[in-house]
Amino acid sequence: MGQNSDILAVDFGTSNSAVGVNLNGKAHIIELEPGKQTLPTALFFDFEEKMVTYGSLAEQALFEGAWGRYMRALKSLLGTPLIRESQPFLGKRMSYIEIVARFLSEMKARAETQTGQSYRRALSGRPVRFHADPKRDAQALTDLRECYKIAGFEDVQFMNEPEGAARALAHVLNAGDLGLVIDIGGGTSDFTLFKSTDSSAIEIIQSDGLRLGGTDFDRLLSFEHVMPMMGRGTQIRHAFGDKTHIAPNAIFADLATWQKIPFLYAPDTRRAAKDLLQYAVEPDKLARLNRVLDDERGHDLAFAVEAAKIELNTKPLASVDMRLDALEQRFEAPLYALALAHTLQPSAEQIAQMALHCVQNAGLAPEQVTHLVFVGGSSLMDVVQNAVTGAFPKAQTHHGAALTGIIQGLALASGDY
Numbered sequence: 001m002g003q004n005s006d007i008l009a010v011d012f013g014t015s016n017s018a019v020g021v022n023l024n025g026k027a028h029i030i031e032l033e034p035g036k037q038t039l040p041t042a043l044f045f046d047f048e049e050k051m052v053t054y055g056s057l058a059e060q061a062l063f064e065g066a067w068g069r070y071m072r073a074l075k076s077l078l079g080t081p082l083i084r085e086s087q088p089f090l091g092k093r094m095s096y097i098e099i100v101a102r103f104l105s106e107m108k109a110r111a112e113t114q115t116g117q118s119y120r121r122a123l124s125g126r127p128v129r130f131h132a133d134p135k136r137d138a139q140a141l142t143d144l145r146e147c148y149k150i151a152g153f154e155d156v157q158f159m160n161e162p163e164g165a166a167r168a169l170a171h172v173l174n175a176g177d178l179g180l181v182i183d184i185g186g187g188t189s190d191f192t193l194f195k196s197t198d199s200s201a202i203e204i205i206q207s208d209g210l211r212l213g214g215t216d217f218d219r220l221l222s223f224e225h226v227m228p229m230m231g232r233g234t235q236i237r238h239a240f241g242d243k244t245h246i247a248p249n250a251i252f253a254d255l256a257t258w259q260k261i262p263f264l265y266a267p268d269t270r271r272a273a274k275d276l277l278q279y280a281v282e283p284d285k286l287a288r289l290n291r292v293l294d295d296e297r298g299h300d301l302a303f304a305v306e307a308a309k310i311e312l313n314t315k316p317l318a319s320v321d322m323r324l325d326a327l328e329q330r331f332e333a334p335l336y337a338l339a340l341a342h343t344l345q346p347s348a349e350q351i352a353q354m355a356l357h358c359v360q361n362a363g364l365a366p367e368q369v370t371h372l373v374f375v376g377g378s379s380l381m382d383v384v385q386n387a388v389t390g391a392f393p394k395a396q397t398h399h400g401a402a403l404t405g406i407i408q409g410l411a412l413a414s415g416d417y
């Protein structure tokens, strides 16, 4: 590989991450795992081997039931108080800031091994909005900046993720065309409106974003269609007398949320779950909740829901069976295509509304958009595509590389820093 700048382009995603560099004016994606252009944003603290594994190896450890702690979707903790919570891992108290930093530092080290260069600076993608609340949004950026510092980068610059995709996919447009990038990822939906000024140059007009993505789809599906089998919505008897009340939702909501799962294994939550079981009107269901917490198998549930979501979205099936061994041995339950569409329709409409806002905020009308450019894993969801394309009747639809569209543009842009 030729001599190049010391800047590493980083797409730190909620579900998948990627890094790249600008080589002689061209984007070059660095393989973070053999033969792979992306790395699942996941870590596994292996208590037996006393080491941390990353990406596919972390997933493998989880699926094999290794003794340790798995984590995914940590990007969603940025800007929330949970990112500063610390827990003991491998004999040391570690905050989630430090854990994110470890992941970034691992990507840096792998890139350096691949290219034989060292990277002192990073050009990092960022969602247009980590959070709707400006204070939280600013805090999220401060948190991420701190993670990059701890990971060993002396300087980090940020670029809106969909803007990266617009740069990578500029060639889709002819001069005068108006394109809208629709990047639906694991944690956020991001939009960039851009104009082609000549065959190679683009002008960024407007970006907007929404904290809603594929992990939220999983959360909604799990909460609606899995958690009721574990006691959500069932009655709990009062300790004295005949009265009952409905089981509190909080524990079920957290168990359905990828980034909250590791926090549920703390003693106070386990105790709360035991109390619910003791007074449950439907103890079989609450026993399942307790089993999942005792066996620390919350992520197995999340993966089962995600797999069913993707399978229903990619195959013309009326239903698929979710494998829920975590609840009971060989336990399966159907997820219906109609139920999925019904649960996710409001989210798809919210995404389409935000895409419209992006265009209207720029003082333009949806009919003026000539090209819709979809990137991000969740842009493959039919329910999302239908809602968005319906809002832009005149636009042609293009699909960029779902998982590498952003890193290509960031790598390209890193040549200008």
Ligand SMILES: Nc1ncnc2c1ncn2[C@@H]1O[C@H](COP(=O)(O)OP(=O)(O)OP(=O)(O)O)[C@@H](O)[C@H]1O
Pocket (backbone or CB within 6 Å): 012, 013, 014, 015, 016, 017, 041, 075, 161, 184, 185, 186, 187, 188, 189, 213, 214, 215, 306, 309, 310, 313, 314, 375, 376, 377, 378, 379, 380, 381, 402, 403
């Ligand atoms: N074929 C598919 N159909 C539907 N959803 C899919 C498919 N493949 C992946 N996904 C979903 O895409 C999401 C991951 O997409 P992506 O890798 O673009 O996100 P990310 O870049 O990590 O997140 P973000 O940019 O929001 O931080 C996951 O929620 C995953 O379930």
Ligand SMILES: [Mg+2]
Pocket (backbone or CB within 6 Å): 013, 014, 161, 185, 186, 376, 406
């Ligand atoms: Mg992304």
